Amino acid sequence: MRKLRKLAGLASAFLGASASTAQASYGLLNMREGVTETSQSVYDLHMTIFLVCCAIGVVVFGAMLYSIVNHRKSKGAVAAQFHESTTMEILWTIVPIVILVSMAIPATSTLLAMEDSSDADMTIKVTGIQWKWKYDYVDGDGAGVSILSSLHPKLNEARQLGANADLSQFDDHYLLDVDNPLVIPTGKKVRFLITAADVIHSWWVPDLGWKKDAIPGFVNESWTKVDQPGVYRGQCAELCGKDHGFMPIVVIAKAPEDYAKWVAEQHGAAAAEAASADREWGKDELIAKGQQVYTTNCASCHQPTGQGLPGAFPALAGSAIATGDPAAHINTVLNGKPGTAMAAYGALLSDADIAAVISYERNSWGNDAGVVQPAAIKAAR
Amino acid sequence: MSTATATHDDHHDHGPAKGLMRWVTTTNHKDIGTLYLLLALVNFFIGGAMAMVIRAELFQPGMQIVDPQFFNSMTTVHALVMIFGAVMPAFTGLANWLIPMMIGAPDMALPRLNNFSFWILPFAFTLLLSTFFMNGGGPAAGWTIYPPLVLQMGDGFPFMIFAIHLAGISSIMGSINVVVTILNMRAPGMTLMKMPLFVWTWLITAYLLIATMPVLAGAVTMLLTDKFAATSFFSAAGGGDPVMYQHIFWFFGHPEVYILILPAFGVVSAIVPTFARKPLFGYSSMVYATASIAFLSFIVWAHHMFTVGMPVVGELFFMYATMMIAVPTGVKVFNWVSTMWKGSMTFETPMLFAIGFIIMFTIGGFSGLMLAIAPSDFQYHDTYFVVAHFHYVLVTGAIYSIMAATYYWLPKWTGNMYDEKLGKMHFWLSTVSVNVLFFPQHFLGLAGMPRRIPDYAVQFADWNMISSIGGFVFGVSQLLFAYVVIKTIRGGEKATDQVWEGAHGLEWTLPSPPPYHTFTEAPQVK
Numbered sequence A: 001m002r003k004l005r006k007l008a009g010l011a012s013a014f015l016g017a018s019a020s021t022a023q024a025s026y027g028l029l030n031m032r033e034g035v036t037e038t039s040q041s042v043y044d045l046h047m048t049i050f051l052v053c054c055a056i057g058v059v060v061f062g063a064m065l066y067s068i069v070n071h072r073k074s075k076g077a078v079a080a081q082f083h084e085s086t087t088m089e090i091l092w093t094i095v096p097i098v099i100l101v102s103m104a105i106p107a108t109s110t111l112l113a114m115e116d117s118s119d120a121d122m123t124i125k126v127t128g129i130q131w132k133w134k135y136d137y138v139d140g141d142g143a144g145v146s147i148l149s150s151l152h153p154k155l156n157e158a159r160q161l162g163a164n165a166d167l168s169q170f171d172d173h174y175l176l177d178v179d180n181p182l183v184i185p186t187g188k189k190v191r192f193l194i195t196a197a198d199v200i201h202s203w204w205v206p207d208l209g210w211k212k213d214a215i216p217g218f219v220n221e222s223w224t225k226v227d228q229p230g231v232y233r234g235q236c237a238e239l240c241g242k243d244h245g246f247m248p249i250v251v252i253a254k255a256p257e258d259y260a261k262w263v264a265e266q267h268g269a270a271a272a273e274a275a276s277a278d279r280e281w282g283k284d285e286l287i288a289k290g291q292q293v294y295t296t297n298c299a300s301c302h303q304p305t306g307q308g309l310p311g312a313f314p315a316l317a318g319s320a321i322a323t324g325d326p327a328a329h330i331n332t333v334l335n336g337k338p339g340t341a342m343a344a345y346g347a348l349l350s351d352a353d354i355a356a357v358i359s360y361e362r363n364s365w366g367n368d369a370g371v372v373q374p375a376a377i378k379a380a381r
Numbered sequence B: 001m002s003t004a005t006a007t008h009d010d011h012h013d014h015g016p017a018k019g020l021m022r023w024v025t026t027t028n029h030k031d032i033g034t035l036y037l038l039l040a041l042v043n044f045f046i047g048g049a050m051a052m053v054i055r056a057e058l059f060q061p062g063m064q065i066v067d068p069q070f071f072n073s074m075t076t077v078h079a080l081v082m083i084f085g086a087v088m089p090a091f092t093g094l095a096n097w098l099i100p101m102m103i104g105a106p107d108m109a110l111p112r113l114n115n116f117s118f119w120i121l122p123f124a125f126t127l128l129l130s131t132f133f134m135n136g137g138g139p140a141a142g143w144t145i146y147p148p149l150v151l152q153m154g155d156g157f158p159f160m161i162f163a164i165h166l167a168g169i170s171s172i173m174g175s176i177n178v179v180v181t182i183l184n185m186r187a188p189g190m191t192l193m194k195m196p197l198f199v200w201t202w203l204i205t206a207y208l209l210i211a212t213m214p215v216l217a218g219a220v221t222m223l224l225t226d227k228f229a230a231t232s233f234f235s236a237a238g239g240g241d242p243v244m245y246q247h248i249f250w251f252f253g254h255p256e257v258y259i260l261i262l263p264a265f266g267v268v269s270a271i272v273p274t275f276a277r278k279p280l281f282g283y284s285s286m287v288y289a290t291a292s293i294a295f296l297s298f299i300v301w302a303h304h305m306f307t308v309g310m311p312v313v314g315e316l317f318f319m320y321a322t323m324m325i326a327v328p329t330g331v332k333v334f335n336w337v338s339t340m341w342k343g344s345m346t347f348e349t350p351m352l353f354a355i356g357f358i359i360m361f362t363i364g365g366f367s368g369l370m371l372a373i374a375p376s377d378f379q380y381h382d383t384y385f386v387v388a389h390f391h392y393v394l395v396t397g398a399i400y401s402i403m404a405a406t407y408y409w410l411p412k413w414t415g416n417m418y419d420e421k422l423g424k425m426h427f428w429l430s431t432v433s434v435n436v437l438f439f440p441q442h443f444l445g446l447a448g449m450p451r452r453i454p455d456y457a458v459q460f461a462d463w464n465m466i467s468s469i470g471g472f473v474f475g476v477s478q479l480l481f482a483y484v485v486i487k488t489i490r491g492g493e494k495a496t497d498q499v500w501e502g503a504h505g506l507e508w509t510l511p512s513p514p515p516y517h518t519f520t521e522a523p524q525v526k
Helices: A002-015 A017-024 A037-070 A086-114 A153-159 A167-173 A256-276 A283-297 A326-335 A351-362 A374-380 B006-013 B020-025 B029-057 B068-103 B111-133 B157-184 B197-228 B242-259 B262-276 B283-296 B301-308 B312-324 B326-340 B349-372 B374-380 B384-414 B420-447 B458-490
Strands: A122-129 A132-137 A146-149 A182-185 A190-196 A201-205 A210-214 A220-224 A230-235 A248-254
Touching: A037 A086, A037 A210, A037 B326, A037 B349, A037 B374, A086 B312, A086 B326, A086 B374, A122 A182, A122 A201, A122 A210, A153 A167, A153 A283, A167 B458, A182 A256, A190 A201, A190 A210, A201 A248, A210 A220, A210 B301, A210 B374, A248 A256, A283 A351, A326 A351, A326 A374, A351 A374, B020 B029, B029 B068, B029 B111, B029 B384, B029 B458, B068 B111, B068 B157, B068 B197, B068 B262, B068 B384, B111 B157, B157 B197, B197 B242, B197 B262, B197 B283, B242 B283, B242 B301, B262 B283, B262 B326, B262 B349, B262 B384, B283 B326, B301 B312, B301 B374, B312 B326, B312 B349, B312 B374, B326 B349, B349 B374, B349 B384, B349 B420, B374 B420, B384 B420, B384 B458, B420 B458
Parallel strands: A122 A190, A182 A248
Antiparallel strands: A122 A132, A132 A146, A190 A220, A201 A210, A201 A230, A230 A248
């Protein structure tokens, strides 16, 4: 298998000249060692077991190959008639058991360390939503900070261009960049509480060394401690519907002082956002903001044209809800539709965002049903 | 028999009825075996066409050919069709053809049930495929149909559930037939421990099916009532538990994995001794190993769910239990190698496929062992590493054994030798391309590519392209297989009754092709 890996490496060298820069940064043949103690011990475990398998493979396939070369009729081999040997049977039962036990010991200690999320310095709640991630900082300086993290708008645009998209401009970040990344401090044990709002997702950043399912109605625990500042990318690993392939994760680890600066910025932005809900907005202003919100959150199902996808996702153009009583429209966006992919955006977006997107939907694609003010959303919550 | 009445004679000595009704009303195990194998071949190409769509979309990064929702239904239905429509019916077809001939029985014990269990299947798969034409499209939540995602499916949902029910009912009936036949209809002297291993592995497989298919039926029925009857078995909002579905599903699903591979062990255990001209090294240890694997298959299900957040004690238990499976599986591989050792080997197509099976199934076994290690599985889980793993055990494992079996017994069934040159060409084309197809997927998974995604980051582009090229060649190579089979059915060099120099067993004592009814008088087995 090692030889095969080498061969494969060679093959990639021939074929991959064009993408060589991208390859160099992503370790194309093997598991990533990652940036945490956990990911390192997972990597070591992986390599140990891989090499043990290779050794067994060499012995078993070697014996087989020897036999295939030498014990063939065309070489005049006459079949021996031996069979049944209790000694052999016992031997090839005991030896594998010994090998397995020697594998199980390091596996057990790694597992116990990974599952111990006690004594964390801070806690972040991760919520999987079709098809984005929400991060709520539960305690510490960041308490109250809330981030909605979706596929980066540029990538979202590119992936809908089909064969016309020029993906080379994104280097190796195509589909792996978000609008609002998760930021954590270095050198701290960060505990994640992982859950989901609709269907099952799985939160995975290879460099951290694990993935954990995000399950509606359940809270899973995991943790990480990153020492090196940097940007670490991953994506949803559990099939979660149409845009499962388009819900990346970006974690930025910042030195504590940079992290503190970032937290302060977030608090400031949140305050400004809250204040904006109290003032009266102009129609153009609402619709312009609404279009952005729509593109990020709504367009993948209801489509940029507002036509939806027949049978799966309803059209908004000319729909009863988007042209009728605003209260019903507000209710649908705030509370979602259980049993469908329509999320309860009340928990995800600010009053101004929701008012803007509703206004946009009521004034696009031939709809003409007036605007909704942020104050109306605040009242309806 | 010769003194019987004319009608009686008609029943025994004349061939089958003419025309289409022969196939609709047949209760003959050979006819039904042929029907099963034919259905499997058709489904193999339907599922294969879906695999071609998947590999074509993944040929390059970016979305070029299909939309993401359709891509998801391709991966979902590809798996459902291949598992329930190709591999399982193919093994049932082999069982129908071979078990009566191997144990010296005139037919299956329950011939009408046999007819019924086959004829349900075409309807099941028509229902499943018809969902593509319904509002909302085909199933797209993966073959494991996890809630809550699957509950978002459109109008096709109940049709998919009903299709799974029908396929399950068919499997249960087919398995009851196998068990009853093996336990009651063996020729005098054919004790259990004298049965060919193919019969043994099928006996155990049949018990696995009878034990687990009702569990799947229960799980999908609960999905149905969650969707339409306002129950909340799997909805946390109503007090249910989405993870419970996964436990129930995999309690079926892991034994199912062995349902797909145990008969393959039986096939390989028949072929290797024939072409090594040497008895199987350890017959009884092979039987015990099969039984151990079957037992272990019931206590390892949660290794498919290491990332759902089980208590650490649960994770340890399922890790240890899963690692244990390597022991009986190792016993099997060592036995096959020891059978080859100091044999007098020739390498006709069935032997090539059997050797290909042993090597590549073992590679799949190695990655299986790696996946059993829970901490590493937190990285491997739901990536292309898993995709590579289960395609090594299912394509180069289960399907290779079915191909081996086809080449091995086709001369017996048809009376004609297949074209050896084309058979070998099929083997080498398949083997080179299948490794180009699946080996790079190990790298993709390790490098971080999740499974079931229609588009990927550009650093995964090279291996995906190589994998797709392998996929296209492998796909086209299987047309050669269909050609060889059809050519052999239509004619060719006449096969002897023995067919293979080193073959042993009752089926080889019959003429090639065997008459419509065989062993109407039981042979004596010494």
